Amino acid sequence: MDDNTYINLAELICGDLPGAPVYRSGDRLTKFFAGADVGRFVHDGSTRRFWVAECLRNCSKQELAKILKRFVSPYEYGGDKQKVKEALTSLNAVVYVEGFKVVLKGTSPVFEMIEVNFNLDQELGNEAFLEIPNLDFLKFDSSLHKILEGRLEEIKKCVEMQTHLASTILMGSFLEGLLLGVFQRYPEDVARCQSSPKDSKTGKVKPFSGWTLSEMIDVAHKLGWIRTSMSKFSHALRDFRNLIHPNVQITSNTYPDLDSVKISWIIIQASIRDLSIVFNKRDSI
Numbered sequence: 001m002d003d004n005t006y007i008n009l010a011e012l013i014c015g016d017l018p019g020a021p022v023y024r025s026g027d028r029l030t031k032f033f034a035g036a037d038v039g040r041f042v043h044d045g046s047t048r049r050f051w052v053a054e055c056l057r058n059c060s061k062q063e064l065a066k067i068l069k070r071f072v073s074p075y076e077y078g079g080d081k082q083k084v085k086e087a088l089t090s091l092n093a094v095v096y097v098e099g100f101k102v103v104l105k106g107t108s109p110v111f112e113m114i115e116v117n118f119n120l121d122q123e124l125g126n127e128a129f130l131e132i133p134n135l136d137f138l139k140f141d142s143s144l145h146k147i148l149e150g151r152l153e154e155i156k157k158c159v160e161m162q163t164h165l166a167s168t169i170l171m172g173s174f175l176e177g178l179l180l181g182v183f184q185r186y187p188e189d190v191a192r193c194q195s196s197p198k199d200s201k202t203g204k205v206k207p208f209s210g211w212t213l214s215e216m217i218d219v220a221h222k223l224g225w226i227r228t229s230m231s232k233f234s235h236a237l238r239d240f241r242n243l244i245h246p247n248v249q250i251t252s253n254t255y256p257d258l259d260s261v262k263i264s265w266i267i268i269q270a271s272i273r274d275l276s277i278v279f280n281k282r283d284s285i
Contacts, residue, residue: 001064001098003057008094010053013071015280017273019090019134021083023280024048036070038063068095069109072102082136133272137279140181148177164256165243171264172213172241175234175271179216182225182275183208195222213238226274233267240264 008017013032015023024032026043029052033041041055056064070076072091077083084104092101099116102109135148151174158167183190190196196205197215217238221231240256243249256264 005094005098006053006056007049009056009068009091010049012090012094013052013067014048016049016277017090017094019086019093020276020280021077021080021086021090023277032070032076033067035076036063036067038066065111068102068111072104072109074104074107086134086137133269137276138178138181139185139279141184144177144181144184148174148181151177159261162258164258164261167261168237168240168256168264169244171261171268172237174268175237176213176216176241178268178271178275179213179220180208182220182278183216189223190219193219193222195219213241225278226271230267230270230274234271237264237267 011017012020013024014029015021022028026045026048029048030041030043033039033055038059043051056067059067068091072084072087074081074084077087088102088104095101096114097116100111100113103112104110133152135145135152138145140148151170155167155170155174158170191205195215196219197211198204199206214235217226217231217234220226221228226234239252239254240260243252243254243256249255
């Protein structure tokens with residue numbers, strides 16, 4: 001197995017990849033390996049993903065098979081169908097390049113060999129890169145959740161129709177809604193952040209309706225919810241979103257193309273990944 005696969009599997013088991021069903025702390029990782037009948041691995045307090053990757057490298061084929069099967073086992077998640085589905089989807093995405101997948105026969109995980117196809121001429125069309133993420137883990141207000149799902153469907157249609165300007169504007173709008181949902185879930189954290197915009201008269205944090213996307217990005221970064229690199233890229237996506245104003249497009253002389261759309265979508269995916277790590281950690285406490 002390629003070393004990058006070990007690294008991706010480690011992040012998935014830890015709960016640090018988008019779509020991972022649960023976040024596992026050091027103690028939960030030890031329990032997970034014991035549940036996979038590989039009890040010789042006991043977390044030593046080191047960085048989780050590096051430690052798990054090294055454990056996987058030191059596994060025999062039989063032990064690795066036990067670990068992968070345990071990861072998708074309904075027993076690992078107490079029979080929670082949504083988490084089992086997330087485990088299967090995320091695991092199979094990681095191991096696809098290795099030429100196999102895991103399926104469930106009843107409650108028993110089974111390995112199946114598959115044909116790996118990386119014909120780039122076929123795969124890299126206008127819409128092939130656009131895999132719509134599952135937003136259920138966000139646990140946002142139902143009305144906002146519905147709006148964000150609607151944005152994603154409209155983005156998909158715009159990409160398919162090759163309307164690049166509309167695609168990037170909608171992606172910027174989606175990012176704003178994504179951050180709004182996070183702020184609504186954790187308003188106390190936002191209120192304590194020194195970077196949060198204040199009302200000039202009252203000195204209190206402004207209502208979220210009065211925030212700019214730039215302010216949202218900066219505060220999310222200050223709170224550690226998105227990485228520094230993602231903060232910078234998110235501001236770039238904000239610039240695309242602002243092209244909704246014709247004068248901005250004229251003065252900036254910016255005309256999005258397919259590459260702009262793909263880059264914007266990577267920013268959306270990475271932002272969801274960062275936020276999923278935050279939520280998984282908090283939900284596991």
